[in-house]
Amino acid sequence: MxxxxxxxxxxxxxxxxxxxxxxxxxxxxxxxxxxxRARGSDPLLLLSNRAAIRRFDLISNKYEPLIAKLESAVAMDFLHNCPKAVKGIVKDIRQCAEGGDNITLVDKDVSTPDGLAVDWVHQLLFWTDTGLDQVGPI
Incomplete structure (x- = not known):
C-alpha cells in the first residue's frame, strides 16, 4: 500500500x-x-506474508517484521489516522497494533476471509470471503 x-x-x-x-x-x-522530500518519517510499505506483517522502509530499504508469529495472515490493511493494522487470518479477522494485543473483529459465519479494504473517508472496513462468495462490512 x-x-x-x-x-x-x-x-x-x-x-x-x-x-x-x-x-x-x-x-x-x-x-x-x-x-x-516532505519532512517527517520515512514512507513505509506494509506487507503480509502469512507468518507476519512486515514493513519495508522505502528510503532505507530496511525490511523487518511489524507483527510476527501469525497464522496464515492472507490480507491486511491499515487505518491511517490510527496506528492499527487489520489482518485477515484464514479463520477470522483481527485488529492489531504494533506491540499490542490482537482484537478479534469477526470470527462467526466466516469460511475463507481473503481480502480486506479500509474506506478511509467513512472509517469502514470491508472484507471478502471466497468460501461464502460474499463481501461484508465490519
Whole structure:
C-alpha cells in the first residue's frame, strides 16, 4: 500500500518551484538542487506474508517484521489516522497494533476471509470471503 502525499502543499518544502512527483517532489528553476522530500518519517510499505506483517522502509530499504508469529495472515490493511493494522487470518479477522494485543473483529459465519479494504473517508472496513462468495462490512 503506497499513499502519495503532495509535498508541495507545504510551503518551503523546496527552495525553488516545487513539482509533486510520486513518492516525493523535485525542484525546478535556475538554482534547483535535485529532489525535495516532505519532512517527517520515512514512507513505509506494509506487507503480509502469512507468518507476519512486515514493513519495508522505502528510503532505507530496511525490511523487518511489524507483527510476527501469525497464522496464515492472507490480507491486511491499515487505518491511517490510527496506528492499527487489520489482518485477515484464514479463520477470522483481527485488529492489531504494533506491540499490542490482537482484537478479534469477526470470527462467526466466516469460511475463507481473503481480502480486506479500509474506506478511509467513512472509517469502514470491508472484507471478502471466497468460501461464502460474499463481501461484508465490519
Amino acid at each position: 503506497f499513499i502519495d502525499i503532495d509535498e508541495c502543499a507545504t510551503v518551503g518544502t523546496c527552495a525553488q518551484k516545487c513539482i509533486n512527483t510520486p513518492g516525493g517532489a523535485s525542484s525546478d528553476g535556475p538554482n534547483a538542487v535535485g529532489k525535495c
